[in-house]
Amino acid sequence: MNLRRVWAVVLKELRQIRRDRISMSMIVVIPVIDLLLFGYAINFNPRNLAAAVADQAMTSTSRAAVMDITATGVIRTHAVADTPQELVDMLRRGEISVGIAVPPDFDRRLADGRPALQVMVDGTDTVVQAAANQIAQTPLEGTSGTRPARASPQIEVVSFYNPERRSAVSIVPGLIGIILTMTMVMFTAMAIVREREHGNMELLIATPLDRSELMVAKVLPYAAIGLMQTTLILALGIWMFNVPLLGSLLHVYVAALLLIVANLALGLLISTRAQSQFQAMQMTIFVFLPSILISGFMFPFAGMPDPVQWVAEVLPMTHFLRLIRGIMLRGASLWELWPSVAALVGFTAVMMTTAILRFRKRLD
Known part of the structure; x- marks a missing residue:
């Protein structure tokens, strides 16, 4: 071997990487952003879960009992309800993750040592179930006594939509x-790049297609593939893991289609920026990692710092999780979850418009 x-x-490769601005930025920017973003975002302790009190x-x-529970930092009261049924409706719509129901005879139940307070939790999220165990250890005497090592018999925890607390119920829809x-x-991130590398861009330039027609034509086949993947995952999830489908199947497919189109539009935008398929893969990973870690799929969304939540609100995966869990596991409709629908539609419109404006039917 000639050294x-x-x-x-080796020198040639280093010079080539140095001239490649996208690769250089990926080498420096990705580790810094991932460290800062995920270092602050990944928190296994549930905090500041949205809650309502009846x-x-x-x-x-x-009131002292509710304040004791709130003081744990596990929940943050966002709303006040009049009846427990209103709490159930809020849980179904995804407005809250925890509901605190205090019965009219609370003082008598407390004095008799009976269950005096009910904690309703959204069982579609395993993190919320873990939070309920922490809440159940809160003493209700209004004193500063030490927290018991086990759940208080005066706090009744009810897990809605997943009474068996199976992790597959929350994981499979997110998958x-x-x-x-x-x-x-x-x-789609490699769609335009592949045409250039394979020499097919000349044929596309010669066609009478305009930019928007070409972009839509690139998206439609993959949209059909995405719906096929959705069908396969749904069938296996229901058959092998016994995941319930409480809502409308049509709404599930509409939610999946919204995510598919949003991701395809994002991929097309990446494709107009990348110079090679390798760069397209790098950019895809840059988008994929946050979609797993800060969307609420693996770690509690409410416990993340506000800046991280702002970033997560831009990701299509964050809104799809709210849609798919709400429809499949809580029986909610798309109309009840309209903020997430509007967010996905808006994201798709912005990404698709930007991709069309950036694309040029030329080789340079």
């Missing part, structure tokens, strides 16, 4: 979004 020849090739007792003791994000962004 001089080897060293010459205090039908309205006594000083009941639909993870798989669609990975495949759809990757396919």
Whole structure:
């Protein structure tokens, strides 16, 4: 082996990487952003979960009990309800993750040692279930006594939509979004680049297609593939893992289609920027990692710092998780989850418009 020849090739590769601005930025920017973003975002302790309280007792003791639970930092009261049924409706719409129901005879139940307070949790999220265990250890006497080592018998925890607390129930619907994000962004991110590398761009330039027609034509086949993937995952999830489907199947497919189109539009935008398929793969990974880690799929969304939540709100995966869990596991409709629908539609419009404006039917 001739070390001089080897060293010459090494220098050539280093100069090539240095001239490639996208690769250079990926080398420096990705580690810094990932460290800062995920270092702050990844938090296994549930904090600041959205909650609502229905205090039908309205006594000083009941208010003190609610304050004791809030003081743990696990929940943050976002709304007040009049009845427990209103709490259930909020859970179904995804407005809250935890509901605190205080019965009218709270003081009597507390004095008799009976269950005096009910904690309703959204069982579609395993993190929320873990938070309920922490809440259940809160003493209700209004004193500063030490927290018991086990759940208090005076706090009743009810897990809605997943009473068996099976992790597959919350994971499998989210996997639909993870798989669609990975495949759809990757396919279209390499679409325009592949045409250039294979020499097919000359044929596309010669066609009478305008930019928008070409972009739509690139998206439609992959949209059909995405729906096929959705069907396969749904069938396997229901058959092998016994995942319930409480909502409309049509709404599930509409939610999946919204995510598919959003990811395809993002992939097309990446494709107009990347100079090679390798760069397209790098950019896809840059989008895919946040979609897994800060969308709420793996770690509690409410416990992330506000800046990280702002970034997560831009990701299509974040809104799809709210849609698919709400429809499949809580029986909600698309109309009840309209903020997430509007977010996906808006994201698609912005990404598709930008991709069309950036694309030029020319070789340079």
